[in-house]
Amino acid sequence: MFKPHYVVFSCLLFVILYFATSSCTIDKTDYEDELTTEIPEYIDYEEAVKLSIGNYNISIQALNGTLYTGYNDIRLTVTNSSTNQEVSDVDVTLLPIKTNAINETSSGPHQYHLNYNNENGYYSGYVVFPNKSDVANHWQFYIGITDVYETLTASQDINVAEQSNKNLNMTTFLGHDNDMYYIALVAPQSPKIAENKLVAGIYKYNPPANTSTTFPDPEQFSYSEVENYTLKLDPRMPEPSMGNHSSPNNKDLIQEEDKLYHGVVNYTMTGNWTLNFILINQNGKIVKGTEVPTDFTPGIEGAKSELFIDILF
Amino acid sequence: MKHLFLLFFFWGCTLSAQNTKTKQDSITVLDAVELKTIAKSKLETDLKKSVTVDEFLASSNNISFIKRGGYAWEPLLNNMSTERSAITIDGMHVFGACTDKMDPITSYVESNNLSSITIKSGQEGGQQGATVAGSIDLKRKKTMFSDQETWKGAYQTGYEFNNQQFFNLGNVSFSNTKLAADGSISYRKAENYSDGNNDEVNHSQFKKFNTSLGFSYKTSALSAVKIDAIFDVAKDVGYSALPMDLWLSRALITSVSYKQLFEDKTIKLWDSKLYYNTVEHYMDDTTRPENLVHMDMPGWTTTYGLLSKVKLQKDNLSSEIQLNAYDNLSIAEMRMYPQDYSETTMFAYSWPWVTTRYVGLSLNNALDISYNSQLNFGGSLGVHYNYSKYVEFNWIFHPGAPQEKTRLLPSLFANYNVQLNDFDFSIGGGYGHRAPSVSEGYGYYIYNSFDRYDYIGNPDLKNEVSYEANASASYKTEKIKIEGNLNYFYIDNYIIGEILSMGSPMNYQSVGVKGYTSLDYATLFNAALNLEYAITNNLHLNGTVTYAKGQDQDQGNLPFIRPLSYLATLHYQYKNLNFQTSINGDLEQVNYSPQYGEDQTPGYTIWNFSTDYTFRIKNKKTVFQVGVENILNTYYSTYADWGNIPRMGRNVFTSLKINL
Numbered sequence: 001m002f003k004p005h006y007v008v009f010s011c012l013l014f015v016i017l018y019f020a021t022s023s024c025t026i027d028k029t030d031y032e033d034e035l036t037t038e039i040p041e042y043i044d045y046e047e048a049v050k051l052s053i054g055n056y057n058i059s060i061q062a063l064n065g066t067l068y069t070g071y072n073d074i075r076l077t078v079t080n081s082s083t084n085q086e087v088s089d090v091d092v093t094l095l096p097i098k099t100n101a102i103n104e105t106s107s108g109p110h111q112y113h114l115n116y117n118n119e120n121g122y123y124s125g126y127v128v129f130p131n132k133s134d135v136a137n138h139w140q141f142y143i144g145i146t147d148v149y150e151t152l153t154a155s156q157d158i159n160v161a162e163q164s165n166k167n168l169n170m171t172t173f174l175g176h177d178n179d180m181y182y183i184a185l186v187a188p189q190s191p192k193i194a195e196n197k198l199v200a201g202i203y204k205y206n207p208p209a210n211t212s213t214t215f216p217d218p219e220q221f222s223y224s225e226v227e228n229y230t231l232k233l234d235p236r237m238p239e240p241s242m243g244n245h246s247s248p249n250n251k252d253l254i255q256e257e258d259k260l261y262h263g264v265v266n267y268t269m270t271g272n273w274t275l276n277f278i279l280i281n282q283n284g285k286i287v288k289g290t291e292v293p294t295d296f297t298p299g300i301e302g303a304k305s306e307l308f309i310d311i312l313f
Numbered sequence: 314m315k316h317l318f319l320l321f322f323f324w325g326c327t328l329s330a331q332n333t334k335t336k337q338d339s340i341t342v343l344d345a346v347e348l349k350t351i352a353k354s355k356l357e358t359d360l361k362k363s364v365t366v367d368e369f370l371a372s373s374n375n376i377s378f379i380k381r382g383g384y385a386w387e388p389l390l391n392n393m394s395t396e397r398s399a400i401t402i403d404g405m406h407v408f409g410a411c412t413d414k415m416d417p418i419t420s421y422v423e424s425n426n427l428s429s430i431t432i433k434s435g436q437e438g439g440q441q442g443a444t445v446a447g448s449i450d451l452k453r454k455k456t457m458f459s460d461q462e463t464w465k466g467a468y469q470t471g472y473e474f475n476n477q478q479f480f481n482l483g484n485v486s487f488s489n490t491k492l493a494a495d496g497s498i499s500y501r502k503a504e505n506y507s508d509g510n511n512d513e514v515n516h517s518q519f520k521k522f523n524t525s526l527g528f529s530y531k532t533s534a535l536s537a538v539k540i541d542a543i544f545d546v547a548k549d550v551g552y553s554a555l556p557m558d559l560w561l562s563r564a565l566i567t568s569v570s571y572k573q574l575f576e577d578k579t580i581k582l583w584d585s586k587l588y589y590n591t592v593e594h595y596m597d598d599t600t601r602p603e604n605l606v607h608m609d610m611p612g613w614t615t616t617y618g619l620l621s622k623v624k625l626q627k628d629n630l631s632s633e634i635q636l637n638a639y640d641n642l643s644i645a646e647m648r649m650y651p652q653d654y655s656e657t658t659m660f661a662y663s664w665p666w667v668t669t670r671y672v673g674l675s676l677n678n679a680l681d682i683s684y685n686s687q688l689n690f691g692g693s694l695g696v697h698y699n700y701s702k703y704v705e706f707n708w709i710f711h712p713g714a715p716q717e718k719t720r721l722l723p724s725l726f727a728n729y730n731v732q733l734n735d736f737d738f739s740i741g742g743g744y745g746h747r748a749p750s751v752s753e754g755y756g757y758y759i760y761n762s763f764d765r766y767d768y769i770g771n772p773d774l775k776n777e778v779s780y781e782a783n784a785s786a787s788y789k790t791e792k793i794k795i796e797g798n799l800n801y802f803y804i805d806n807y808i809i810g811e812i813l814s815m816g817s818p819m820n821y822q823s824v825g826v827k828g829y830t831s832l833d834y835a836t837l838f839n840a841a842l843n844l845e846y847a848i849t850n851n852l853h854l855n856g857t858v859t860y861a862k863g864q865d866q867d868q869g870n871l872p873f874i875r876p877l878s879y880l881a882t883l884h885y886q887y888k889n890l891n892f893q894t895s896i897n898g899d900l901e902q903v904n905y906s907p908q909y910g911e912d913q914t915p916g917y918t919i920w921n922f923s924t925d926y927t928f929r930i931k932n933k934k935t936v937f938q939v940g941v942e943n944i945l946n947t948y949y950s951t952y953a954d955w956g957n958i959p960r961m962g963r964n965v966f967t968s969l970k971i972n973l
């Protein structure tokens with residue numbers, strides 16, 4: 001017997017199932033993936049440079065086993081090649097030097113005397129490379145080791161790669177006090193749409209009092225961490241359609257015990273951001289930087305401070 | 314003032330009784346539990362036979378609408394927005410997936426799959442979940458088991474000339490002793506409508522497809538299982554008042570329930586339901602080339618729930634105990650595209666994966682104190698839990714805000730009702746809490762095109778606490794019925810957006826950032842007066858006047874409070890012909906709220922007319938209707954028209970309904 005209701009209800013059921021299971025809709029964004037595709041985050045230290053000085057084998061480790069432009073945290077181990085034992089009782093100095101095509105030498109902010117870190121068993125320090133290695137610019141590490149008997153030195157060619165993570169960008173500028181300054185971002189490597197602890201190293205070049213006759217003379221390549229400055233922060237999105245968008249609850253960077261400058265930056269969404277800075281010295285004088293307008297100006301790219309670093313995540 | 318109302322409330326509770334009368338018919342008593350309920354059983358209005366769910370709701374005194382276009386209006390119950398009311402489908406909680414409220418739950422059903430809409434004002438609606446304003450329960454059609462194999466159907470079609478809306482609605486049902494099944498299918502398509510100046514209102518078109526299916530199977534003489542599903546798709550829907558439209562929204566609403574009846578016991582019924590629903594909503598701004606930024610704004614909600622209720626009856630007391638539990642996950646994203654498309658897109662969540670869980674137990678009692686008086690009383694206690702997966706979004710404006718938040722939501726109400734001769738009086742009160750909504754608690758740069766601010770949620774918001782009092786009086790004879798209703802809400806910690814001094818807008822149209830905060834308190838007063846008068850047997854007059862006032866703690870006006878409004882309908886029947894004419898309108902909005910983005914809306918009056926004819930085609934009852942809305946082609950917009958978009962001008966509508 002023909003039962004019309006079966007046909008009707010089967011049709012309806014089919015229609016519901018068809019639409020409910022057809023997948024013409026948009027997938028949800030994988031948020032973790034969204035944050036990491038733009039910026040790989042490196043957490044592992046791997047050997048970037050190795051060399052031997054006399055009886056000592058030296059291994060220098062950096063994140064991802066690569067030295068990049070900008071700030072590099074350095075771990076160095078010294079091994080006595082005859083005993084194959086790591087040593088911790090020697091003084092280690094590190095001097096990065098760049099030679100350009102016309103044989104001029106220069107360097108970047110760095111820690112010359114490395115500290116031995118008892119807890120972790122390595123010498124630690126940092127180097128800020130203002131430029132990468134290329135045909136015209138040739139970087140070398142000059143390493144000195146002083147044990148109870150003597151001071152040994154050696155040099156090693158190194159390769160400085162371009163830092164592709166804009167969150168670790170740096171900037172170099174001449175302050176109003178005519179000193180040469182360097183600001184290099186240290187953290188966060190991989191920012192989130194959140195409150196991010198913003199860490200930067202701020203350094204200045206100490207011009208030598210005398211010209212030198214010996215090479216390499218660390219006095220000619222001397223940098224120091226600036227003390228008790230304040231780095232005022234105003235993060236904004238430069239994209240014209242974002243109309244000079246900013247975020248609330250940011251904190252200016254001030255120096256902490258590790259000599260680095262710490263503050264807070266809030267990123268409200270992913271994309272391009274400009275960190276507008278004003279650097280103020282210990283006496284409250286502006287070294288560099290200008291206030292940026294706070295107006296919301298849709299369609300117009302926001303004005304930048306004369307001191308800024310662009311980031312992207 | 315607050316204490317006064319508490320007093321009022323307790324007085325309402327303790328009013329005592331004089332006489333006693335037992336009602337024998339348990340069904341009547343069970344129905345009495347839903348007293349004070351405005352249940353509209355036929356989904357049609359005085360004027361129009363074929364209505365959308367929105368048009369139907371609009372015919373209730375308690376409901377007004379925020380309109381953002383021609384489709385998916387946001388129902389305001391007692392002049393309060395949807396956060397404050399519990400809107401459910403057969404008791405099931407469904408959550409819209411649009412941060413801009415483009416998809417209230419009422420947009421996911423269709424008039425031909427509903428049997429009625431139950432509106433309860435204030436805490437009496439607390440049975441459906443924590444609420445301040447009340448509850449709106451959309452009841453799906455049910456088919457009863459029948460001794461004989463029965464096969465029914467209805468087909469409805471119509472055309473509306475103003476927006477070239479063409480609709481086709483079909484229903485079928487089948488029943489025998491063991492099985493009852495029903496299904497519905499519908500499709501509506503409308504183009505842009507024109508306003509009273511005959512100008513086309515761009516982006517007011519819509520397309521909607523809806524289908525539903527229900528199967529009941531009798532497992533024993535007194536028990537049955539039922540499976541229900543509603544599936545709704547809206548596509549290419551314009552929102553003239555918003556800077557974007559809808560590309561696609563879909564909802565799948567399913568449930569399985571088990572019902573057990575009991576004979577000769579105190580417990581009369583046990584009805585349990587497990588449900589699941591999922592909603593997806595994808596906005597589209599590619600239709601708006603004037604936009605500076607192209608933006609994707611998809612949203613999703615998924616809800617699982619359990620409803621279980623028992624109805625008890627002993628002597629003159631009948632009770633309903635209901636367990637209400639659900640788990641909802643709401644996600645909304647925004648991705649902005651830079652003008653140079655090769656640059657990286659900009660991404661953020663506007664709902665950072667917010668989970669809401671609620672478990673509540675409610676008790677409703679109806680006590681027949683005497684043959685002419687009843688006391689309805691009850692309450693509920695709910696536990697409300699929120700979890701924000703990406704709480705770091707919320708920390709940007711509220712550093713250190715907790716990722717999880719648990720709230721206790723109590724509710725109480727009482728209502729005393731007495732009939733004296735032709736008069737009927739009732740007085741009642743209520744007290745209840747509600748938790749902030751997902752947007753209010755965890756929303757992140759949600760652009761509100763009405764006041765043009767980006768809104769930020771605050772996870773630490775306090776519960777909104779409502780103290781309410783209501784009263785009604787009616788006089789009824791054969792010829793005339795006059796009814797007056799009043800209610801007053803005193804709401805502590807009233808949640809509203811206020812301008813933040815920090816942060817800057819993210820959406821290019823906005824002018825600033827507002828954060829949801831709590832006012833100390835706000836008050837709302839609603840009054841309605843109804844008149845039904847049978848001039849002759851064939852000539853009926855209906856009239857309604859409503860008035861409302863909402864104020865914040867500084868006596869400033871709250872937004873979206875309806876000005877004095879009126880509706881009068883004259884109905885004449887001649888044999889199989891019906892004629893209806895009505896006028897309705899609002900007076901000038903006096904108490905508007907510039908502080909919350911409102912401007913003053915002038916008054917308007919609309920005149921409508923319709924006629925219908927009932928006849929039989931091969932013994933099938935058929936109704937044909939033709940009518941005109943806004944006969945004078947008045948150009949107007951109401952106080953709640955988002956961005957003052959004009960309403961529809963003259964509209965000729967026709968409909969044909971055949972009962973198969």
